Amino acid sequence: MEQISNKNKIQHSAQEIALKASQLIDAKPAKEEKATVVMNPDFVSLLTHEILGHPSEADRVLGKEMAWAGGAWWKGKIGEKIGSEKLNVFDDPTIKESLGWYYFDDEGVKTKKTTLVENGILKNHMQNRETAEIFDTPSTGNMRATNYRFMPLIRMACTCIGNGDWNVNEMIKEVKNGYLISNMKIPSIDMKRYNWSISCQYAQKIENGRLQIY
Template identity: 40%
Template sequence: MQTNELDIVDLLHRVVEKGLKFGAEYVDIRVENLAGTNMYMHKGVMEASTYARRQGAGIRCLVDGSWGFAAVDTVKEDALLEAVKASLKMARSSAPARRRRVKLAETKVYRDKVEAVAKIKPSDVDPQDKVKLVAEADENIRSYGDIIRDNRVIYSDTLFKKIFVSSEGAEVIIEGFRTYLRVAAVAGEAGTLSPAYEAVGGVKGFELFEGERHIELAKTVAERAIRLLKASLPKGGLSTVVLDNKLLGLIVHEAFGHTAEADLVISGDMLTGKMGESIASELVTIVDDPGPAYANGWTPYDDEGVKARKVVIVEKGVLREFMQSRETAAILGMEPTGNARAQDYRFAPIVRMRNTYMLPGDWNPEEIIAETKEGYYLKGTLGGQADANGEFMFGVQEAWRIENGELKEPYRGVTVSGNAINVLKSVDAVGKDLKIGFPGTCGKGQMAPVDGGGPHIRCKIIVGGRR
């Protein structure tokens, strides 16, 4: 451990002890040091190129069964002590208004340090090389001519270091980084517009772009946008569909995963009271995982110092577990899972997903299509929305009609909608081609990096198109 780390850890232990002397039942402090680069190019013009760095601490105090939280943009001792006092004051002020006293589930106390690994850390890359990467991707998209009406390329990287100390003796240090490239284009012709989008990234270094991956990404986006200009709209209705890894990942995360977060289960959602029940096809197993190490939601320890573990939410169609914080685990009489996460030191941790995906089956993806008499093959996403009842609607980037096991004409402007449980119950084929690597940033009052995916599957879903 570096000298500066030792000094900060010692300081945090002193502040925690002061918090207990001031009357707290429990105290934890999370110091974070964040630094990052963002570059945004729009139609050949670099509209933003920024570097930002900040450091601060978030402090939680538990008093009279009530949480208080305070954050400061420094790690100086006097400021931390003032933040402890502010956190205590907030806890005492809110205690009379709480319906339920906060209790924390027991968890093993760890002292550990974990570091992400990369061949080329983004902090070691000259900013000019990052600009060159963005400019080359942009130039490649625009090389397709005036048929490309709009395009943008966004590069970002973040380095982070967290130091967590609690009054129970926990002492966890995590160092890591994330690197992303997002590419979007809109093709237009004869009054028709066709969008396309791709993103790569995660807990990876600049080696992410080896083999001119940024150029391949730009070509994929531009050619898809142009190709789909000639596509028509499909006939809408309930259909048999084959979903690709990315679209399945979105449905698993947005339409289903949130409903398995224990705080939402406690407040009431579609999974409340269904533990142990069959809620999906027996071919379906869904997990939320702190790994793999390269995934965008990599979380070796959560922001309560809990060592994160894999949560088997659905096992062969049966609801088995929820994602938990220490507080929700105590309420439900379950174990913490390492899912308490905060956007950064300015926020208190809440229950969040990490890397959520469906486990693979034994079908080859090509076999699933070949064994489908009639339906659609749906690929990629364009965002959408879902609610606590599992109702969803998402945009699809590419679609093809399937007839007698063969892909026929493509379609554009496709949406899918339905209820997550109904869709999961209809799954009758699961591919062996598990893919995790579709990075996103999930919102739930605060933002968190997440990832997910799965294999190809076949199910029934409502396809939106022409009437």
């Protein structure tokens, strides 16, 4: 969990923001291309929310939210490979530093970490007591309402892509032609979370392993 916790950190962050604003004054538009992208954790947070978290809600998977929130392209694919073995995804309501921290959901189910994708294999969805019966699995404790006036729905608690073992500088160093994509902005995703488009706050070109400054 990243926190701005003291005066030095605040001043350092302010300097970084000022430098970035200065560089963006002369930024050039990127040409459209399919390329290797290194996405920073802030951008990945929104990406995870939109194309891994939402389609993991079992009510969406079952089509119960189709008229409003939409469905999920991976319906019926539990146990199947949906990504590379580097991809691990979980939802965890027990992380105290997260805004999605709680002990019991609104159906009284005690919370714990749920594996959603393991080494690229789709393992589970977020469940309430009703959908858990349909999927023949325990509830994952994700049933939450905004307050007492609303009916609880299956909601993410803290859905994340799991940590790897790469230093980000090493990840960049191996890229011949690509981009470093930084910080979340606006998502645009289709009803089944299949086609995705997410804008970032800024991107930097990577050429032969080095970040380019334009």
